[in-house]
Amino acid sequence: AVRDARAAGVRVCMVTGDHPATALAIARRLGIADARTGVVHGDDLAASKGPEERRRLVADATVFARIEPLQKLLIVEALKANGDFVAVTGDGVNDAPALASAHIGVAMGRNGTDAARRAAGLILADDNFASIVAGIREGRIAYANIRKVVAFLMASSIAEIGVFFLSLAFGLPLPFFALQLLWLNLVTDTIQHMGLALEREEPGLLARGPRAPSERLFDRWMVAQTLLAGATMAVVCTFAYRGLLDAGHTVEASRNLVLLLMVCFQNVHVFNCRSEIHSAFGHSMRGNPWLLLAVLTSQAVHLGAMYTPGLRDLLGLAPVAPLEWMGVAGASLGLILVMEAYKAVRRALGSR
Template identity: 40%
Template structure:
């Protein structure tokens, strides 16, 4: 590309000066060299990291085409100036091979002439900057491990929003550290430059030794060991090599860091919805079980018959629980700290919520049943009241459990999503059939209820919602 910008036809150049020998790029040496046929011998062209090229040069090419002794201080300052602007810098040099001399590391170790520097700008994309900010807000530390110059890496890290005046730890410094020192370095440092494949692997291992869950991204053969070692290796699908794709656990189709942040958001949403489903179903079953247990212990009539429990579990509970799997992402999902890797689904908070809601459901079911009997209603009518109370509490509890800690008394919380409203409407219709359809009354021993009785059932559901909203408010104040 640079040759074409200068008006040089690369095809013609290859014909006039064909490549005869080559030293491929290796991260250990950080340069590549080629030998070409020229009048009077073979010319060597070399490009690579400035620090790897400058030590091989003894002279420099001036603007007038003359050759002068190398001014290393001038060129090092020029490299720093380019790097501070966030440019990746390549140094270009040339040399000569004698007759019968082979191109190898020894023949390009000294005596070359520096041609100049090339600064390559590759600014971070806007979505990458936003994704880094999103990850940092979510408690995810973003670290840059690159083969670039340390100053360039620090400048790009600043452009990404990782912080200003960041100091990059370089490959030679990593080599000088033992494992303990490196574990401290990965805790205090976010930018690592001039890193070789061995350095990248050690950095991942150091992070894991601190108990961190590490996701590593990479696209080259040099990244493969670290991708394999990481808890989640993410290979680039477009620019990535086959070695990187084979080593990674995930292949990113669009090579966009923002997709990783979005995947974290989706993963947290899935986990939240799974936990909501558990917190929804277990207290319902707990309330049913405790109400039956209380009746047996105290020698009272069962508030709900087995067939009625089967109806509730197979129809209303399942229908309402299913919609929780499709709940949208909560607004604060990417503002929470990551949960500990070993945290159980039944965390202390979840267990507390299950116990609290189970108790509320037991009181509602058993209390409504006993109250109905005390007013002179038949056992069948009292049981119908108990079942409708249970379903009403489920419906109102659904609106509460959609936000485990955030308030539900908001416009969105009360309205729910369209899927939630459809599920609630379906449950209301089915429960009306259960209560008033003659064939259902015969199957489940139910009786028709008055409007006042239905309002009593609904009041029990509202009470559950109010109590849980008060509990959420207390928890939010404590945290």
């Protein structure tokens, strides 16, 4: 668990009242310390002449020994002053001030005191340090999946808005009417984002390190990703719409094909959103069969609506020839090439 925590960019420290030699020996066996690691003694903290000196003492230390209860709090405050995001584990009454001061206080649920549990923000039911590491992993998966879902929904919205503005700019009839737009959101966004939210851990997710607490959900990379995907879908759909009208298709027939193209685009883009960095071809569908089921359901629902009397009249849909469907599906696959190029650039720039 210590090894996994360190691989995830988490610095693990031991704070104990025991003898420095005992603490250092156990810390080395656990991988918290190595042969070069020294021990910060409680006397060192007591002799420090102020917050600045304490900040220097704790900057790179991982083993603190002969520490008094009040000094645990001083260590936490010094780490926080250095800009670290601090989690503290403890079980005793003397741990309560440090648990309360830390960004995240983690108390022991089995053997911890009531005071420690009340001061903490989290309680470990099994008193197992490995559960903290598991929690870090699950938290990063959840946060990554939130970003994936938001990126997918935003790109879809940008594409739909972009088609309207581009069509108006070219003097074209409105590409979709209101009910078609609602239908598009129903059969793509509603179904597919639930499958995307069930993504498992990406390779190397923990190794990317922790994010800064000040980091925004919409960082520059997510903005670039959503704008690129949304703009690509909007431009292709608009030019397809214009080309169909110029070729003599009716407005209704052109809308029908462009709506199908937008559905296919979003069916394809959800696979791009499985990872912000890794290739869409590097993810096995066995890792998330629900996503494949969501995409197939989305496509089947839309195609089924084309052949359902009453519903197709309400939505302005009509059956398409197999060759037309294949052409639309083939055009939508071009979005994968665009996003693969974007991911390749991002990897080359070393973005995590």
